[in-house]
Amino acid sequence: MNTEQVDVLIIGAGPAGTVAASIVHQAGFKVKIVEKQLFPRFVIGESLLPRCMEALSEAGFVDAVSEKGFQQKAGAKFVKESKICDYQFADQFTPGWNWTWQVPRADFDKTLADTVEKMGVPVHYETTVANIVFNGQDSVTTVEDKEGNPTEISARFIIDGSGYGRVIPKLFNLDRPSTQVPRKALFVHTVDKKRSMADEPNRITIVVHQPGVWIWIIPFANGITSLGFVGNPEFFKQYEGTDEEILRGLIASQPYFAGRFEDVEFVFAPRVLESWSATTDKFYGDGFVLTGNVTEFLDPIFSSGVTLATVSSQTAAKLVIRKLNGETVDWDKEYMQHMMQGVNTFRSYVTSWYEGVLDTIFFADNQDPLVKSQICSVLAGYVWDLDNPYVKNHETALHKLARTITLRDLVAADKAE
Numbered sequence: 001m002n003t004e005q006v007d008v009l010i011i012g013a014g015p016a017g018t019v020a021a022s023i024v025h026q027a028g029f030k031v032k033i034v035e036k037q038l039f040p041r042f043v044i045g046e047s048l049l050p051r052c053m054e055a056l057s058e059a060g061f062v063d064a065v066s067e068k069g070f071q072q073k074a075g076a077k078f079v080k081e082s083k084i085c086d087y088q089f090a091d092q093f094t095p096g097w098n099w100t101w102q103v104p105r106a107d108f109d110k111t112l113a114d115t116v117e118k119m120g121v122p123v124h125y126e127t128t129v130a131n132i133v134f135n136g137q138d139s140v141t142t143v144e145d146k147e148g149n150p151t152e153i154s155a156r157f158i159i160d161g162s163g164y165g166r167v168i169p170k171l172f173n174l175d176r177p178s179t180q181v182p183r184k185a186l187f188v189h190t191v192d193k194k195r196s197m198a199d200e201p202n203r204i205t206i207v208v209h210q211p212g213v214w215i216w217i218i219p220f221a222n223g224i225t226s227l228g229f230v231g232n233p234e235f236f237k238q239y240e241g242t243d244e245e246i247l248r249g250l251i252a253s254q255p256y257f258a259g260r261f262e263d264v265e266f267v268f269a270p271r272v273l274e275s276w277s278a279t280t281d282k283f284y285g286d287g288f289v290l291t292g293n294v295t296e297f298l299d300p301i302f303s304s305g306v307t308l309a310t311v312s313s314q315t316a317a318k319l320v321i322r323k324l325n326g327e328t329v330d331w332d333k334e335y336m337q338h339m340m341q342g343v344n345t346f347r348s349y350v351t352s353w354y355e356g357v358l359d360t361i362f363f364a365d366n367q368d369p370l371v372k373s374q375i376c377s378v379l380a381g382y383v384w385d386l387d388n389p390y391v392k393n394h395e396t397a398l399h400k401l402a403r404t405i406t407l408r409d410l411v412a413a414d415k416a417e
C-alpha cells in the first residue's frame with residue numbers, strides 16, 4: 001500500500017479543519033486535509049459570531065468570504081410576545097470585531113476549503129478515515145476513497161476537525177455523555193419574500209415560542225431565510241403529521257410570524273436534528289489534538305458552534321507549530337483549560353437561557369447600558385475576556401442580576417399600589 005508522508009494530517013474540511021490547515025501551512029509545514037464528503041455539502045450552523053472573524057482573519061480567509069457577498073450580521077434580537085431586546089455588537093464592551101456574517105454553510109465552507117486549497121493545501125474529498133495507529137507522536141492513518149480503496153498517510157501530528165464524525169474519540173473510546181439536556185431542532189430554508197416587513201436582515205432573531213422552546217430566524221443575502229424550532233423532544237411529540245405539517249402548524253401558531261411565513265415556500269423538506277451535544281475526556285493526546293465540534297458542542301441558542309470551532313483551531317494550530325518546532329507545549333493549560341474557559345462561559349448562558357434567567361434580563365425595562373454591553377460581548381463570542389465580569393463570573397453573575405431585576409420590579413410594583 002502507498003504511504004504518503006505529511007507533517008500534519010487534518011481530518012475534516014469544515015471551518016475547524018480549514019482554519020487549522022491554513023495556519024499550520026503558513027508556518028511552512030506540509031499539510032493535507034481528508035474530507036469524507038464532496039463539497040458543497042449541507043451542514044447547519046449559519047449564524048456566525050464576531051469573535052470568529054479573528055480566526056478567519058489569521059487563516060487568511062476574510063477577503064475570499066467577503067467576495068461572496070454573504071449577509072452581514074450586526075447583532076442579535078430576542079423577542080418574547082410584545083417585548084424586544086436588541087443587542088448591537090457595535091455597543092459591546094470588549095474591543096474587537098463588531099460584525100460578522102450569516103451564511104448558507106454549504107457555500108461558506110466550500111469557500112474556506114477552496115481558499116485553503118489555493119494556498120497550497122491539498123483537500124481530498126470523499127476520503128474517509130478508517131483507522132489510525134499511533135507510534136508515540138507519529139501516526140499512520142488508513143483512509144478509504146469512495147470505492148473503499150485504502151491508502152496510508154503517515155503524519156507527525158493529526159488535527160481532528162471531523163465535527164459530528166468524532167473520528168478520534170470514536171476510534172479511541174474518548175467519547176463521554178454530555179451533561180446537556182437532549183434537545184431537538186426542526187428546521188428549513190424558506191423563500192422569504194415578505195422579509196422587508198421586519199427590521200432584518202442584518203441580525204439573527206430569536207423568538208421565545210414558549211418556555212424552553214425557541215425559534216431562529218437567520219436571513220441570508222440571497223433572499224432565503226433559515227427558520228428553525230428548537231425544544232425538548234417531548235414538545236414535538238404532541239404534534240401529529242409529517243415534519244412539514246408539524247413545522248407549518250408551528251409557524252401558523254406563532255403570532256410574530258403573522259403575515260410573513262404562513263404559506264412560505266420551503267427550499268427543501270424540513271430536517272430534524274436531535275441530541276447533538278457531545279463531549280470527550282481530553283481534547284489532546286500524544287500526536288493529536290481535537291478541534292471544533294469534536295471537542296464539545298453545547299446548544300445552538302447563542303450560535304457559538306462555528307466560533308468555538310474556529311477559535312479552537314486557531315489556538316491548536318499555533319500549539320502544533322510550536323510542538324513541531326521542538327518546543328514544549330503544556331496542552332492542558334494552553335489548550336484544554338483555555339478552551340474550557342470559553343465553553344463553560346457559553347454553558348452558563350445556555351443553562352440560564354433554558355432556566356428562564358436570561359428572559360428576566362433580556363426583557364427587563366430600563367437596562368443598565370454597561371451591563372448590557374458586557375452581556376453583548378458574550379453574545380459576540382468574546383468569552384475569553386476576563387475583564388468582563390459577565391465572563392469572569394459567568395456562573396453567578398446572571399443569577400445575581402436576574403434577582404436584582406426581580407426585586408427592583410417587585411419594589412416598583414409595591415410603590416405603584
Ligand code: FAD
Pocket residue numbers: 011012013014015016017034035036037043044045046047048049127128129130161162163164165166167185273276291292293294297299300303304305306307309
Ligand atoms: P463540521 O462543520 O461538521 O465539519 C466536519 C467535517 O468533517 C465534515 O465536513 C465531515 O464530512 C468531515 N468528517 C466527518 N467524519 C469524517 C471522517 N471519518 N473522515 C473524513 N472526514 C470526516 N453554529 C453556529 O456557529 N451558528 C449557528 O447558528 C448554529 N446553529 C446550529 C443549529 C443546530 C440545530 C445545531 C445542531 C448546531 C448548530 N451550530 C451552529 C453548530 C455548528 O453546526 C457546528 O458547531 C459547526 O459546524 C462545527 O464546525 P466543525 O468544523 O467542527 O465541524
